Amino acid sequence: MSITISLTPSTIKGSAGLGLALALCAPLAPALASPWGAITQPSSGAPQVIGATANGCIGGAEILPATGPGYVSVRRFRNRYYGHPNLLRFISDLGRAQQRRHDQLVMVGDLSQPRGGRMSSSHRSHQNGLDVDIWFTLAPSPAAANRLMDKTTDPPSMVRSDGLFVSERWGENQRLLIESAARHPAVDRIFVNAAIKRALCEETRGDRGWLRKVRPWRGHDAHFHVRLACPSDSPQCVMQDPLPPGDGCGADLAWWFSEEARKPSKGGAPTAPEPVMPAACQAVLRDF
Ligand SMILES: [Zn+2]
Incomplete structure (x- = not known):
């Protein structure tokens, strides 16, 4: 990957699967107004995850209902509510x-x-039906959620403007939400702002095993990004590198608050090259 971002070797080691993690926020090349965005329906056949989260597709995707017990799906006008079962x-x-x-x-x-x-x-990943963004702000009703998310501005950040600590908006509801996501057996990893990871590291008592899945990243201060492991029904799914051992609360987290990590990159954000998609995705694209 030709993206040049200043990262220490220990951080690269600590952020296993960094190549794909980088894709979370890499800008899109203009040529990527791709045919995929024009497709309005899933392809036929059994669900099949093909390729990686930042270079892949999904056949036979299922539709997330607009509401369900305890949740509401927002910004449905984007038509991005499809995924693996x-x-x-x-x-x-x-x-x-x-x-x-x-x-x-x-x-x-x-x-x-x-x-x-x-x-x-918005995204470089979210390509193969295994990624979802969850907002930290909770909604009293589906109507209130849609009113809030109708606007182009996102719900408020949970991180102070200095980026070092969580803000007064952060609380038990947010901590329990991300803990419950991280404890789910299908979840491979979660990306969240480093200040939120720091708060979780400091607040968690008892079992800390789930903290390993929560990985610090830039942005992700109003929502967190959940990525599932490859499903057993999808042999063409490409997994990220395994996470390093430990709760991720030590030196790797500290690096995110170093001068090196916090200084803006020189020359503006690089543009990621367009990788070659897995051949099997062409059949998914052409299925009508
Ligand atoms: Zn995301």
Whole structure:
């Protein structure tokens, strides 16, 4: 990958699967107004995850219902509410866990396009039906969620403007939401702002095993990004590198608050090259 971002070797080691993680926020090349965004329906056949989250697609994707117990799917006009059944099950489980704790709803953001693939905006990943964004702000009702998310501005950040610590908006609801996501067996990893990871490291007592799945990244201060492991029904799914051992609360997290990590990169953000998609995605694209 030709992206040049200043990262220490220990951080690269600590952020296993960094290549794909970088793709979370890499800008899209203009040529990526791809055919995938124009597709309005999933392809036929059994669900099949093909390729990687930042270079792949999904056949036979399922549609996330607009609402369910404990959750509401927002910004449906983007038509990015498709995923592998494991992802829909995860969202349903997260909503039910939320419902048991609280009467407010989890706001579920983008999953994938009907057949996955490149998006014209917002994400480099979310391509193979295994990624979903979850907002930290809870909603009292589906109508309130849609009113809030109708606007172009996102819900508020949970991180102070200096980027070092969580803000007064951060609380028990947010901590339990991300813990419940990280404890789900289908979840491979979660990306979240480094200040939020730091808060989780400091607040967690007892079992800390789930903290390993929560990886620091830039942005991700108003939502967190959940990525599932490859499903057993999808042999063409490409997994990220395994996560390093430990809870990720040590030197690797500290690096995110170093001068090196916090200084703006020189010369503006680089543009990621367009990789060659897996051949099997062409059949998914052409299925009508
Ligand atoms: Zn995301």
